[in-house]
Amino acid sequence: MRLPPGRVTSLSTGLAGLPGVAVPISYDQRLHTSAGDRDGSWMALAFRLDLDATSQQLADAWSAVVSRHGTLRTAFSRQDGRLALHETEVVHGEWVEHPPTDPSETSREVLRRVLDASCRPFAAPSHRLCVVVPEPGDDPRPIVVIAGDHSHLDMWSLLVLLRDLRTCLVDLLAGRAPGADLAPAPPFAAHTRLLEQQESTPDWVAARWAAVLADGGGSLPTFPLPLGDVSAPRAEVVEVRDVLDPAQLEALEKRAADHGARLTALAISEVAAATTDLSGRPLRAVFPVHSRDDPSWYGSVGWFITNSVLDCTDPSPVGCTAALRESMKIGAHPLAPVLGHLDRELSPPGMFALSWLDTRRLPEVPPGLEVQWVSAVTRPDGVMAWFLAGDDGLHVRCRYPDTPEARQHVGSWLDAVVDRLTAAMLV
Numbered sequence: 001m002r003l004p005p006g007r008v009t010s011l012s013t014g015l016a017g018l019p020g021v022a023v024p025i026s027y028d029q030r031l032h033t034s035a036g037d038r039d040g041s042w043m044a045l046a047f048r049l050d051l052d053a054t055s056q057q058l059a060d061a062w063s064a065v066v067s068r069h070g071t072l073r074t075a076f077s078r079q080d081g082r083l084a085l086h087e088t089e090v091v092h093g094e095w096v097e098h099p100p101t102d103p104s105e106t107s108r109e110v111l112r113r114v115l116d117a118s119c120r121p122f123a124a125p126s127h128r129l130c131v132v133v134p135e136p137g138d139d140p141r142p143i144v145v146i147a148g149d150h151s152h153l154d155m156w157s158l159l160v161l162l163r164d165l166r167t168c169l170v171d172l173l174a175g176r177a178p179g180a181d182l183a184p185a186p187p188f189a190a191h192t193r194l195l196e197q198q199e200s201t202p203d204w205v206a207a208r209w210a211a212v213l214a215d216g217g218g219s220l221p222t223f224p225l226p227l228g229d230v231s232a233p234r235a236e237v238v239e240v241r242d243v244l245d246p247a248q249l250e251a252l253e254k255r256a257a258d259h260g261a262r263l264t265a266l267a268i269s270e271v272a273a274a275t276t277d278l279s280g281r282p283l284r285a286v287f288p289v290h291s292r293d294d295p296s297w298y299g300s301v302g303w304f305i306t307n308s309v310l311d312c313t314d315p316s317p318v319g320c321t322a323a324l325r326e327s328m329k330i331g332a333h334p335l336a337p338v339l340g341h342l343d344r345e346l347s348p349p350g351m352f353a354l355s356w357l358d359t360r361r362l363p364e365v366p367p368g369l370e371v372q373w374v375s376a377v378t379r380p381d382g383v384m385a386w387f388l389a390g391d392d393g394l395h396v397r398c399r400y401p402d403t404p405e406a407r408q409h410v411g412s413w414l415d416a417v418v419d420r421l422t423a424a425m426l427v
Contacts, residue, residue: 008097009132009133011058022085025192026192028151042116042150043147043376044119044147044373047370048369049144050366053172062092065165066090068164068182069164071152074152076151085189098113101113111130146161150303154302159365188301195336201334202333209339215284222348224279230403238398240397242395244422248425261321264356265320269317271417273315278416289305356389380399381401385397386398
């Protein structure tokens with residue numbers, strides 16, 4: 001995250017009264033919170049505030065946003081050893097300043113400390129609005145940070161929150177009720193309830209998951225090259241590669257269209273070929289897919305992501321198109337009936353996950369806000385690669401454990417992926 005020196009503040013929050021009605025817990029929420037209360041389980045978005053608003057107006061706008069989204073008004077707890085999720089009433093207090101603990105602590109480190117403390121699985125509530133006021137000499141516009149524990153958010157949700165916060169702030173500045181004209185936002189718990197009521201999982205989906213686990217020795221796919229000793233989590237290495245600029249990405253999209261394929265399939269084809277060239281094994285990875293299967297969920301906030309698997313035994317664009325279609329079909333069915341009963345560890349050391357996200361398909365935000373996706377510092381034992389396509393081109397961000405073997409082999413894999421994607425654009 002790029003964050004200039006400045007004063008870090010946050011809006012204090014708390015709960016009023018006792019927990020309310022119990023709401024259902026999704027499979028991914030349960031998996032996430034079962035790991036316990038911990039640092040680094042949050043995700044965030046930062047942007048430059050382009051409106052001349054007071055601290056009180058910003059607090060009032062955020063209060064309206066929280067009132068609008070049900071998942072922000074729920075909290076996890078353990079009752080008699082069992083995980084529970086209840087509706088709550090969130091109250092907002094004063095803006096709190098967070099000074100550095102010593103002169104060497106940067107504003108970014110202060111912010112991370114605040115979010116680690118307040119955006120945890122069992123924090124109540126587990127979200128936080130922060131503002132960083134830059135020191136003189138920098139862009140004077142404050143930087144607003146929206147953060148929350150991952151159990152209540154995904155990347156799409158963060159853009160919804162940005163849009164809603166800014167809309168409510170514009171309303172307040174114009175003397176209107178904040179968010180009065182926004183379309184209703186169904187709560188994430190309603191989505192979870194619908195999945196629970198869904199018909200039984202088709203036999204072919206259960207069989208496909210069984211085959212995936214069998215291929216992995218009872219576990220999900222692992223990175224196909226050596227990572228060294230990852231029997232315990234390690235310090236993280238995060239690499240960001242700028243693969244294609246906007247013109248180059250447009251050229252790659254045109255080449256995909258000329259071959260009757262989508263950009264995703266052509267890009268994954270190159271990733272699959274690079275993987276096979278280096279490891280002699282096909283590209284097989286956990287593959288997150290969106291579960292916003294209806295436009296009615298587009299304005300809602302929650303963890304609308306489920307895991308599928310991407311199995312590219314045929315690395316051609318045609319083969320990867322078929323693999324992506326299968327992955328989307330698998331991801332359309334809830335995981336709990338298939339994997340929820342398994343008592344063994346499904347996420348082994350070295351687990352490999354690959355994500356493709358085209359930010360041009362996400363909710364739009366006004367230009368010039370310098371939006372940044374912000375993730376926490378973690379201690380991984382596997383490899384996660386995010387491919388991000390957008391107006392600024394194509395990028396890949398990869399997080400992996402800090403071992404000599406992982407640095408060598410994941411680095412070589414990234415080099416090969418970038419080389420193949422660059423060459424594909426030129427063909």
